[in-house]
Amino acid sequence: MKKILITRKLIKESEDKASKTFDPIFNSNDELYSQSKVIEMSKGCDGILSSLTEKMDEETINKLPDTIKIISNFAVGFGNIDLEAAKKRGIVVTNTPEVLSDATAEIGILLILGACRRAAEGIESARDGGWKWSADYLIGKQLTGTRLGVLGMGRIGQKIARIAKSLGMIIHYHNRSKLSEEKEQGAIYHDNLKSLFSVSDVLSICCPATKETVNMINKETVEYFPKGAVITNIARGDIVEDEALIDALNRRKIYAVGLDVYKNEPNLNPGYLKIKSAFILPHLGSATKDTRIAMANLAIDNIEEFFRTGNCTNKVN
Ligand code: GLV
16 A cells, blocks of 8 residues: 555545555644754655645755655646656656635635625624724625626636626626636626726735735736726635735725735735725635545546556646
């Protein structure tokens, strides 16, 4: 049986499956391993089932034992892994697409609603005993008839677009390529960022973090938005230059943000915490029991498929 280091504690059903599929090393205390601990623990292993909390950069990958043939990431995103460095060492990297699209799209919608309808301020006021009702109290932005810009119209972006459309929003999007009419479902394509941002009353960031998308929201591009726009992010924090967005919030150029992901998680830029209109969640996109089990099971299946066939459908490098 192949020996696999599983860096984080999984839900019991998935740990049971792992035990049947290979010889796993579990992390029963769910300790956050440092990079050197991952290297140390992977001695004698054939593969690693990693999470987005492990930074598998070039230095770490170069120090992994030669026996490691696969890093199966328990996430659809894989920005925590240096794909090129892994490739150079002949290590296959896989991810867990599709199974988390619905759960993540739900959080994407929650971010839009939470930011537009001032949920953060409302919750704070209700909890602090500051409850009041008046005709003009905590007036937010209604979604009906407003324009939603979807940055990255993959599976999650398409699902958010469908739900947002049912709420009366008009959907615009930017993607590397224009989708088929069937997938577009009436959404309006923009072939560049400036064009998309300039019609985005609300933006939903749904694209992966890559060299091309890092800091796409920055000092210059934030100015493309209509005044009082709302920016939400369910993808990766690396896509946003925090200082530029926080400054735009403070100037009221941007009305509110809804964020589930951040640069340097869990150490998000403290500037966001000072902004009342920031609706902030701690990376909950895929956090439902069914979805987390489906993701872990797929990460396990990816390892099984790789050792059985020498390849894997969900290989990303
Ligand atoms: C979650 O953020 C994931 O990439 O799976």
